[in-house]
Amino acid sequence: MPRMKFICDAERCIECNGCVTACKNEHEVPWGVNRRRLVTVNDGKPGERSISVACMHCSDAPCMAVCPVDCFYKTEEGVVLHDKDLCIGCGYCFYACPFGAPQFPQAGAFGLRGKMDKCTFCAGGPEENHSKAEFAKYGRNRIAEGKLPACAEMCSTKALLAGDGAVIQSIYKTRVQTRKRGEEIWGWAMAYERGDKKAGAKA
Amino acid sequence: MKRALIAGLATAALILTGCSEIDQKAKVEKVYAGKKDARPADDARFGGDRKKWEAALAERSKGQNEYLRTGAAKS
Numbered sequence: 596m597p598r599m600k601f602i603c604d605a606e607r608c609i610e611c612n613g614c615v616t617a618c619k620n621e622h623e624v625p626w627g628v629n630r631r632r633l634v635t636v637n638d639g640k641p642g643e644r645s646i647s648v649a650c651m652h653c654s655d656a657p658c659m660a661v662c663p664v665d666c667f668y669k670t671e672e673g674v675v676l677h678d679k680d681l682c683i684g685c686g687y688c689f690y691a692c693p694f695g696a697p698q699f700p701q702a703g704a705f706g707l708r709g710k711m712d713k714c715t716f717c718a719g720g721p722e723e724n725h726s727k728a729e730f731a732k733y734g735r736n737r738i739a740e741g742k743l744p745a746c747a748e749m750c751s752t753k754a755l756l757a758g759d760g761a762v763i764q765s766i767y768k769t770r771v772q773t774r775k776r777g778e779e780i781w782g783w784a785m786a787y788e789r790g791d792k793k794a795g796a797k798a
Numbered sequence: 799m800k801r802a803l804i805a806g807l808a809t810a811a812l813i814l815t816g817c818s819e820i821d822q823k824a825k826v827e828k829v830y831a832g833k834k835d836a837r838p839a840d841d842a843r844f845g846g847d848r849k850k851w852e853a854a855l856a857e858r859s860k861g862q863n864e865y866l867r868t869g870a871a872k873s
Contacts, residue, residue: 758862
């Protein structure tokens with residue numbers, strides 16, 4: 596049974612925003628909503644690193660725990676999805692999410708907050724597969740077509756990997772073993788300590 | 799002396815309660831209240847054959863490893 600996961604190889608990401616564009620285009624995501632975005636650490640300094648961030652489809656998802664209307668569910672493949680017909684747009688999930696994944700369209704006047712929108716791992720939602728309703732609410736269902744999320748497939752440097760956790764872990768492991776560096780980019784040292792010097796020295 | 803000892807023990811016990819852990823697990827099990835979703839393998843192109851769907855996805859996943867695609871690395 597596959598367990599779907601994303602991993603972004605910070606050693607390879609070149610901050611091209613191809614994943615962000617691919618996602619926006621694939622699902623015709625409305626203006627102001629970004630299901631995926633890039634985060635750069637130590638921007639402009641030698642050894643800067645970027646990672647592509649979206650919903651990480653957590654194993655114990657905090658958004659599911661706080662939702663007052665229980666509109667979240669997890670598929671057999673470990674993808675966290677939600678029912679937009681139930682969502683009341685309260686924003687609890689946004690506060691609970693450590694990645695800032697839930698997005699709220701603000702198309703109306705007075706900062707009106709619409710129903711939550713987030714990365715679906717290109718797995719659609721609780722509507723008939725490939726139906727107009729599914730596309731309008733959740734975007735294209737590539738997973739039911741046997742394809743991977745558009746962001747990962749579009750990534751030119753293959754920094755962003757998607758798929759079964761065991762498979763992408765093995766790909767990342769092969770890379771680290773082959774280039775003999777890269778695992779130190781993830782973790783506390785990179786984010787809060789001498790990550791720039793450490794990574795810069797090895798790069 | 800005895801009173802001071804009792805007061806001391808009571809204070810220590812009170813302070814120690816701060817080290818205890820309160821169970822934060824939700825008492826009520828969260829149950830999804832929305833509509834049922836179709837499984838990806840139920841798509842027409844896979845006809846409900848989960849193994850076929852998993853194989854298609856695994857093929858795509860492995861395609862992300864250009865070391866294997868180009869034969870540049872063992873593994």
